Amino acid sequence: MRDGLASGPLSPSTPSPPGSSALRATNPLSTKVTTVLSTSYADAEFRDALSLLDERGVSNSAETRRQLRLDVQKDVIDSNGEIIIEFGRVAEQLQRIGTTIEILNKSYQEMKSHVTAAHESTSSTLQEASLLMVQKQNVETKQQLLKALREHFVLSEDEVASLSLTSEPVDDRFFVVLAKAKKIRNDCEVLLGFENQTLGLEILEQTSKHLNLAFQKLYRWIQREFNTLNLENPQINSSVRRALRVLAERPTLFQNCLDFFAEAREQILSDSFYLALTGTSASGQEDRSVKPIELVAHDSLRYVGDMLAWTHSATVSEREALEVLFVSEGNEIARGIQEGRENELWRLMADEADAPPEFDAVKALNDLVDRDVSGAARILRQRLEQVIQTNEDTILAYKLANLLNFYRVTFSKLLGAKSVLLESMMNIESEALRQFRSLMRDHITTLQVEFQHTPSDLGPPEFLQDSLKQLTAIMKTYETSLASSGDREADFEPILTESFDPFISGCENMSKNIESPSNSVFFINCLLAARTSLAPFDFTQTRVGILQSTIDEQAERLVDNQYSYFRRESGLEPIFNELGRLTDTKEDIAKIRKMEALSPEALTAASQNLDDFLPSALMDAMESLRHLQDSKLTRDVTEEAAERFCVDFEHVEEMLIFADELAEQERMDGQVAESDESHSLRALFPRTTGEIRVLLS
Incomplete structure (x- = not known):
């Protein structure tokens, strides 16, 4: 239709005839057309109007265009009529609703009056019921409190029987009830904190009575169990252990x-x-x-x-x-x-x-x-x-x-x-x-009698050997004991005092009745045997040290004896005695030639006697110690004595040389006339210290 309008005689593209301006000013149609032409196609209402025309299927013709307004008005009138009819129906419904509301209001007022009357008549009953409800709630609360009190503070008859009757077993239930009773007794302290202490005292007294009966029952039960208790069976002991831990209270x-x-x-x-x-x-x-x-x-x-x-x-x-x-x-x-x-x-x-x-x-x-x-x-x-x-x-x-x-x-x-x-x-x-x-x-x-007889070989007497064997057995026994390492030596000392000291003392007393050097040889042999027996044990080391000190003392006596033997048998003792007091001063050296022991005859005799003594001197000296059972000690003693002898001999040699040198110096100085008789002491006594050491080594 839009295309038809555009291509029609009223289309905006059609040229206007001359003189049309005056006609437009007075022609209504022109005004409408101008209005239409001035309308924007982009206007929403215009587009809606065109869409509505398309839906109605209106053709673009002169008839249609003439009838369009009438048709639209007719449609509007019809629509308004339908609306009026519908509003009439609505009005009828509203009227019915109003009637219904009036009925409801009337019923409400009637019910309200009935309710008011009923409320007035039941208000006293409701108040009484409210009071009863409150009382019921209080009673229920008290019942709950009483139930909780009974459950917590009161033992049932079965629980009391379990605690007190001997016919009831002492099992898990007994201990559970006993624990409950003890808890009740402890919780009664809370009740005693209130002003009214009667309840707490009554419960405490009753519970204490039940507890005493329970402990008495437990005490008698444990005694019966003890009579038949098998300590080697841990299964049986478990119940007794539990009972004892409870009875300890x-x-x-x-x-x-x-x-x-x-x-x-x-x-x-x-x-x-x-x-x-x-x-x-x-x-x-x-x-x-x-x-x-x-x-x-x-x-x-x-x-x-x-x-x-x-x-x-x-x-x-x-x-x-x-x-x-x-x-x-x-x-x-x-x-x-x-x-x-x-x-x-x-x-x-x-x-x-x-x-x-x-x-x-x-x-x-x-x-x-x-x-x-x-x-x-x-x-x-x-x-x-x-x-x-x-x-x-x-x-x-x-x-x-x-x-x-x-x-x-x-x-x-x-x-x-x-x-x-x-x-x-x-x-x-x-x-x-x-x-x-x-x-x-x-x-x-x-053994007192045996203490008087010394063995001929100067060895340890039999009683000492027996005692040392006995002591060794004792020490081996003590070694396996549990005495602590710090106290072992002190603890064993009394044993040594009883089983060792008397025998050593007896040997010492026996040695006092023997001539020297046999007395020292005998006593050293006894001490060596004792030291050999005691040395292997750590708890006798102090005593071993004492024995060693005694052995050293006796060995020193043997050295003195051997030294005396060398001096005496060598024939040099007079010379040692004379020269031992002198020093290397000129005055002492001058005295040498005047000594009788150093006269030519005495020196010659001494030199000859020394030569006879030296070849067998060492063997003869050791022979005197043949009974000493420690050969090393024998050798050490003899060598020490020989060394002391050599030291003395060296002093004699030095003094003789000094004397000869002094005499020679005096002749050279003219203090001694050539005609005076003189002799060389070293020529008369030619042995040297080196030779002596070789022969005595």
Whole structure:
């Protein structure tokens, strides 16, 4: 249609005829056309109008264009009519709604009046119901409080029966109820904090009564269990351990249980020890599966060792079992006893200074084990004392004492320093040492006669050799003992005093009755034998040093004796005595020729005697020490004496040379006339120190 309008007679591209301007001013059509032509195609309303025409399918014709406005107006009128009809329907509906609202308002007013009347008539009932609801809520709250109070502070009849009746078992339920009762007792302190303490006091009194009955029941149950307790079965011990940890809160009952247990275990261990000793039970019934210890009673050392070994094994087993029973799970018992002491009335009233010491679980365990084995310890002591008193062998007596020392140290590590068993062992060890000393003194007494006879070869006497063999056996025994390295030498000194010093003193006294040098040779031989016996052991080194010092002193006496022999047998002693006092001063040298011992005849004789002496001098000197059993010492002594002799000879040689030089100087100075008789001392005594050293080496 848009194209038709554009190509029609009214198209804007068609040229206007002349004189058209005047017509446009008065022609309505021209005005319309101008309006249409002035309308912008980009206007939205214009585009909508064109689109509407396209939808209506209007053709672009003169008829259509004439009828278009009429048709549009007709359409508008029809649309308005339809709207009016619809609004009429709406009005009818609104009228119906108004009628309905009026009915509802009327019904509402009627209901409101009924409700107001009902409210007025039920207001008192509602108030009463509200009060009842509040009362109900308060009652329910009180019921909950009462229920919580009963559950927390009151034991049920079944729980009370579980705590107090002996017919009820001591099982997990018993301990659960007991823990609940203890918690109730502790929580009663909260109730006692209020103004009204009646409830708290009543509950506390009732709970304390139930707890006392429970602990009494537990105490009797533990006693029954102790009668049949097998310490080697840990499964059985678990329930007893738990019961003991709970009973510890009653220290008095706990201590009574320990006393009862100790008495029972003491009797059991005593019977077991008697069975091990004899193979027969305390009732007299023979047990063929046991090899009696008494079968080796003839061997005292083994007999004592077996008894001590059994006691040690039983003590270790008892301690391990009781450690599992009493100490294995921390310090529950200690805490329980401490808590029980704090809660005891007489403890609360006592002064803090009088408070008992803190419970030591290890010490209590050691004391309990010591009490358990005390019965066996009494039997052991009787048997040991019998063995010690009947023994007459000195070495065996010491071995028994050393064996007792070994087990005493072992028991002290096992049970501590204070125990009945350890005290018994110490007394028995002291008895064994006394017996050893007594036997040693008796042995020395019997040897008093032998102390008067010196062997012909000046060797160690037989009694000393026997005593050293005996001492060696003792030292080997002591070497295996448990004495600490710092105290070993001091601890062994009393043994040396008893078993060594008397024999050395006897040898020393014997040497005093012998002529020199045999006395020193004899005594040195005895000391050498003693040193050889003591040297291998580290705990006798001080005594070995003393022996060596004594040997050196006696060796020095032999050196003096050998030196005297060289001086005497060489014939030079007079010359040594004369010249030994002189020095190399001119005055002393001038005196030499005037000495009688240095006269030509004396010097010639001395020189000849020296020549006769020197070839066999060393062998003859060593022959005098042939009985000395240390050849090296013999050689050292002789060589030292020879050296001293050579030193003296060297002094003589020097003095003779000085004398000859002085005489020669005097002749040259004219102090001595040529006619005076003179002689050379060195010509008369030609031996040199070098020659002497060679011949005496």
